[in-house]
Amino acid sequence: MYNFYLRNSVVMFFVFLFSVKAQATIFDVNEIVITSALNDYLQVAEFTAFSGGFDYASTGNATTTYSSLYSSSYPGSAALDGNLGSFFHSANSSTPDWLSIEFNTVIDIDMMQIAGRSGYDYGRDIYNIELFNAAGSSLALFNGVNAQGEGYVTFYDKITTQNNPIPEPSILVLMGLGLIGLFSVNRRKV
Numbered sequence: 001m002y003n004f005y006l007r008n009s010v011v012m013f014f015v016f017l018f019s020v021k022a023q024a025t026i027f028d029v030n031e032i033v034i035t036s037a038l039n040d041y042l043q044v045a046e047f048t049a050f051s052g053g054f055d056y057a058s059t060g061n062a063t064t065t066y067s068s069l070y071s072s073s074y075p076g077s078a079a080l081d082g083n084l085g086s087f088f089h090s091a092n093s094s095t096p097d098w099l100s101i102e103f104n105t106v107i108d109i110d111m112m113q114i115a116g117r118s119g120y121d122y123g124r125d126i127y128n129i130e131l132f133n134a135a136g137s138s139l140a141l142f143n144g145v146n147a148q149g150e151g152y153v154t155f156y157d158k159i160t161t162q163n164n165p166i167p168e169p170s171i172l173v174l175m176g177l178g179l180i181g182l183f184s185v186n187r188r189k190v
């Protein structure tokens, strides 16, 4: 009897560890939707989405759609042209606008960056960024990404993210004690 419970506990323990590690890469991403966190004009100078060291966003492997456009001088494609000087600019300053970046294929993302509009009105550049799979299900949501100022802001990185969710040693010790306790209790029943 105790072998049954012990085995399942150990299996659950490793499933838990695996699920924690699995958060490092965001798998099967098909679309990224960017909105303003401030209900202001949405403006994006650049967006990158790296998979295995290759940027699938600004290299012709993704297309943009958007809810509105300030003028033809600021198209969605300007957010994927590799040039910090050009940017997408939406038309609405008080209703929520969105910019969608859809990949030609699904990708496993390990790093993302966003660059806001540098210089004039950069204070608008705080974003909510959501990732979706091909079925339209949400995979991840990053709220309040601050890209005020100039240049690329890395808001997701597999390497740094990997270091955060790994359980504290004290948690591992507690889980180990729990397993020993379960082992003991069930052994007494036999």
Ligand SMILES: [Ca+2]
Residues within 6 Å of the ligand: 044, 045, 046, 078, 079, 080, 081, 082, 083, 084, 085, 086, 087
């Ligand atoms: Ca650009």
